[in-house]
Amino acid sequence: MPVRMMQRSNLVNGFVTVNDEPTQKALDQAKAEIGDAAWKQGHTPDTERVARAALKTQGARYETTLSGKLTEVSMAETKANGETFRKLRVTLENGEDKTILSADLGSEFAQRLIAKLDRATQEHAGQEVTIGGFAEAVEREGSHPGESKTFTNHVATLKDAQGQEIPVVPGHFERAQERIAQAQEPLRQAGMGDNRKVLNPVAQSTRENYFAEIVQGMTERLKEQGIAPTQMLPRLEGHQKDEPGTWRSVGLYVDQHGKPRGVLVVENREQDLKERHSIEFAERTSKSGIPMLAASVTREDGSKLYVNVLPHENRTTGEKFLSASFGERDPQGAFRQIEGRGGGLKPNEAMIQAGDQDRTVQLVRDKLGVEVLAKDREQAQGIER
Secondary structure (H helix, E strand, O other): OEEEEEEEEEEEEEEOOOOOHHHHHHHHHEEEEEEEHHHOOOOOOHHHHHHHHHHOOOOEEEEEEEEEEEEEEEEEEEEEEOOEEEEEEEEEEEEEEEEEEEEEOOOOOHHHHHHHHHHHHHHOOOOEEEEEEEEEEEEEOOOOOOEEEEEEEEEEEEEOOOEEEEEOOOHHHHHHHHHHHHHHHHHHOOOOOOOHHHHHHHHHHHHHHHHHHHHHHHHHHHHHHOOOOOOOOOOOEEEEEEEEEEEEEEEEEOOOOEEEEEEEEEEEEHHHHEEEEEEEEEEEEEEOEEEEEEEEEEOOOOOEEEEEEEEEEEEOOOOEEEEEEEEEEEOOEEEEEEOEEEEEEEEEEHHHHHHHHOOHHHHHHHHHEEEEEHHHHHHOOOOOO
């Protein structure tokens, strides 16, 4: 089951892939073009335009909506730079494909979405839903009389299978505000009622705690209804995007008999193209004498798809990594090497959890000489920051 983790990017005004090198390069490129000061100010139409253009240049995907059957709402914690961050996780499934949305629990987008998920987990559990969002500029009064400032609200949308917006369960923000007032009251009594540096962190943590309770309630609600995500199996996953916008993805795993197998997917949404093939890898040696895994599949029209998994070495750091290359042969026998961006294979979350005992980890170490978990162990705690 190909699994991807996505997160909301306010600057892109869309969803981007988590822990993805092309995505990070694109955002760094956009930041350099826009400038640090403008970047820190958040979303504007200009930053959105530049960021989306950079993503396209780097071959990274962004999406404005995420769809699938709603199978899980949960909370996770990640750590980075000594800090702990709580995340809202929403799992959507499409057949054998799974999308996990991850959002900072303290963000406006996550809290607005939670208010809608509270109803969705009661009335649409296990059914098709679509998560979206948009940036909304609003004018608010400034700190001085007659002064106004423009702020951006990041609004979450959630539609049912018929495309109708799912309404919020009312009262969440009012109840959260009541708790904030109670938590801040001792500070106000102590004469710190005007000290925003003291009051704001209390408000933020209290609001997060309130919505964390709502998420935990939804987690249990789905379990009580017998709704649960399909089990994620450990595998290495790689994705490559060619110039016309077609994605080729491969998932590599070793079965219980020790044989390397996988799934090969070819997808282009604009062309309404989606192919999915089960494949079995064979051990081969490249023309330059490098050990590799190779697989192919024959289509109904006689054309063939090829995928090779090879070890590479970073010339600067000496770090070894795996990458997938793709090719096609037409029915007349002409071969074409697919050129594109990406292709690096990374362990999914289930493989990271399984650790060194996983069969796939052991095979690529023994046969290809690559430690696929070495870097990801270091990054796992801060995978989204």
